[in-house]
Amino acid sequence: MQALLNSPDFPWAVVGLGAAVVLLCLGVFLACWLTEPRRLVNGVLFNILFVVFWAWLGGTIIVSKNEILILVTGTLFLIAVVLIALIWATSAIWLLLNARIVWKRESHTVANMLTLLTGIAIIILWVLTVNYGHLPQWLQVLVTTANVVVQYGTLILFNFVSSLLIYQFYPIPYKQQYIIVLGAGLLNGDTVSPLLAARIERGMKFYYRQIRKGRPAPMIIFSGGQGADEKLSEAAAMRAYAVAHGIPEEATLLEDMSTTTQENLRFSKAIIEHREMGGRYRAIFVSNNYHIFRAGLYARAEGLRANGRGAHTSFYYLPNAVLREFIAVTLMHKRRHLIVMAGVFALYVLPAMIIALHNLIH
Known part of the structure; x- marks a missing residue:
């Protein structure tokens, strides 16, 4: 293999040009994603990068003329194609x-x-x-x-x-002033559901980790109004849950007027801007992992400078939840x-x- 790479017949110019295209795609993707991760175009750019990279890698392996390498990678490629086809067919x-x-x-x-x-x-x-x-x-x-x-x-x-x-992988530093926990329906009108508890605990985890890093404790905004079948607001139920699990009540704020995800973010933004008197702030929002991208789209639409952290969701629930999110995002556009x-x-x-x-x- 080393002898082949050192051979004057190896098409370094073609491979190098392909590598340059891959690096260009990587640079464009990272620039767009790190600048504003709350856009669907980032998925397009990532998929272009994915296809270009594997096309370049496959081409490089082929022009290497290394029969063992070509056989192994070709076999793995065929296995991957067959598996994808089977998953799609079934x-x-x-x-x-x-x-x-x-x-x-x-x-x-x-x-x-x-x-x-x-x-x-x-x-x-x-x-x-x-x-x-x-x-x-x-x-x-x-x-x-x-x-x-x-x-x-x-x-x-x-x-x-x-x-x-x-x-899910967008980096968020542990130096936030506010953590917005997005609400969800209560069980029996007054009990935090396991799904909602996961959101609260994800916010609490961020809260404690930031403190352990020696930074000021953020305020936690629990956001969610009271539905027609609920005995109290989702915000109040979430705060009671968090306080019962060790969060100081004075470190919490309530936003109890919202009825949708977009209102969660809009009204929470109003609370933050009122407290900060229109100044700059650092905030994140917390929801379930399948939900945070759509919430991010709403946050961007509302002018809220915040990105999301996702809570774990049971695997069996993800296909249905992702389909629901997909329909909602499609209707947004x-x-x-x-x-x-x-x-x-x-x-x-x-x-x-x-x-x-x-x-x-x-």
Whole structure:
């Protein structure tokens, strides 16, 4: 291998140019992500970097002409492709199995049935696609359109998940003035749920770690109003939980008027700015790991200078929760997606409808 690398026939110029492209993509991604991590474009840039890096690495291995290295890496690549294909081909089965677990452990709301509904929809579309040639023309048009929409949806879902994952790793220094803990529904109207407890404990963990580093203790803002079926505000219940677990009551503030995540952040920002008299501040917000990226998008929209720290969520709950977050983020940017769907309609549906109408008339 060393002799090959030292050989004058080794295409160092091509490999070096590829490496330069990889470094350029890395630099652009890091510059955008570190400057503002609360953007979906960071997922796009990361995926471009990912593809360019592996293309460069694969090309470098191929031009090395090292048969053992090519055989080993080629085999690993084929195994990875087969595994991805199998996961994709059996996605409906995994979704339905997950739906069964969620059905047993969670309340039977539409929000908790997304994996079930998605799995059923995939199976129906697959059956229609397999029998495409036997379908009436109008249904063929719908099936073609549905498949294109699914492909587009898969693409933006992949980008959303990428953005969500890389956001988890954004560095936040332990020198914050405020920790905003985002609320969630109470059990039986007055009890902190395990999901909400995880958020509170994540905020407490940050609070104690900052103190251990010898820095001033931050204020914890518990944010959440009182729902129609709740006996007290989520903020009050969260503070009671935190105080019972050792947080000084004087280190807490309540924001008990909000009813949505965006209001959590908007009203908490108002409390901070009032206390700081419009001056600069350092703050983070805390929620579950699947939720913090969307919360970050809302924080950016509200002009809140804060990024998120995520609390652990049970693995079985993640597919359903991520799907819910994906739908919510997609609706936040519905205009751009409607434009794409209009393009799909113009390219696929409209011509097929014209042909079907022509055949019907003649």
